Amino acid sequence: MATPPIVEGTCEKQFSGVKERFEAHLRDGREIGAAVAATMHGRMVVDLWGGHMDRRQTRPWRPDTLVNLYSTTKGMTATCVQRLIDKKQLSPDQRVAHYWPEFSQNGKDEITIRQLLCHQAGLPAISMPLAPESVFDWETMTDALAAQKPWWPPGTRHGYHARTFGWLLGELVRRVTGKTVGAYFSDEIARPLGLDFHIGLASGQHHRVAPITKVPAPPPGAKPNLADIFMNQPDALTTKAFTNPNIYRLGDVANSAAWRSAEIPSSNGHGTARDLARLYGALACGGSVDGIRILSPERIEEMAVDQARGDDAVLLTETRFCMGFMKSVPGASMGPNDNAFGHPGTGGSVGFADPETGVGFGYVMNKCGASILIDERPAALMNALYKAL
Secondary structure: OOOOOOEEEEEOHHHHHHHHHHHHHHHOOOOOEEEEEEEEOOEEEEEEEEEEOOOOOOOEOOOOOEEEOEOOHHHHHHHHHHHHHHOOOOOOOOEHHHHOHHHHHHHOOOOEHHHHHOOOOOOOOOOOOOOHHHHHOHHHHHHHHHHOOOOOOOOOOOOOOOOHHHHHHHHHHHHHHOOOHHHHHHHHHHHHHOOOOEEOOOHHHHHHEOOOOOOOOOOOOOOOOHHHHHHHOOOOHHHHHHHOOOHHHHOOHHHOHHHHHOOOOOOEEEEOHHHHHHHHHHHHOOOEEOOEEOOOHHHHHHHOOOOEEEEOOOOOOEEEEOOOOEEOEOOEOOOOOOOOEEEEOOOOOEEEEEOOOOEEEEEEEOOOOOOOOOOHHHHHHHHHHHHOO
16 A cells, blocks of 8 residues: 655755755655755765655665666766776777777777767767667677767767767777776776666666656657657657667566666666765765765866757757766756756756756656656756755
8 A cells, every 4th residue: 555755864954945845746746756865065965765666655765775867877987988088098089999999980980089978979879770689788789889880970060879878988998998887887986985876787686776667758749759759750860869779679678687787888877866966976076075086176177168069969959068978058957057067867867066066966766757858856956955055
């Protein structure tokens, strides 16, 4: 039998408005279960969770409940690459083919790591039809990308590399370190910071995952309506970017054991709001927290500079990117400050850093919304947070 949602955790009095808004979302049915966290200058000031792990509302959300975060994972993958740049193991303006020789096929010899990070490489989709199960085969995906011809002259425009981002950057990590991106993230970032965030979740931890609901169709009149494009324009670049491999033919794939266990570093990170707030909190404070340095202040300053802004060739709306992270655009803001950077995920999850105020923010949920960029629920929580500053 369903029980009323209970909010647990901690929240400093100054930020009580965040707790009130979070409680309201649980009461009015906007959430099944969710969590929100925020740090200020490295100190956790909000760490709340509530609701239920399951749709039947029989399993309360726990402090260690994990959620699939879709593209919020991209911020973790980008941080791995930025750490390698910081350590001089990669260079942002070096050719990708310098590290990955097979990548030079079909006119890609001059593509740089910077262009990959900023979604300017022209590789948001794969032309050759792939079986749905290919999403779980690393070499199939990286071989297909190495052979792929760019969809536009690299560097001339940008378009969201919704899935390919993870394999492209993850293969660079593997070529340079000999480790998968999941292993590198665990060794170099998650373990030092004490994060419970995983790109490739061990089977023994699957019981902690809150299943996510299906992403609903956009409301009538929504522009762009990606679902409509997928259905009626099978040859559109937008469709190919999201449906090759066509994982939707695998059923409820995002809640499957295969999805949770695989390393799909653009899409299948599993973690908590607390993890997002702590990592982005470190990035908001010059790259370190509690004496643990992840990136140098100089690297953060350089990576946060705008690289691409305007009409997105894939999402068909305005997007804005720095090196590996999204930044705010009108109607999809990560707080009020223009230099904030982070990444949202399909359904609503989001994490970001705001160096101007020292804020790190994280929000996760299991009831997916239809928003393309920033969902209304975390937007309301952000507004409450900044109202208290």
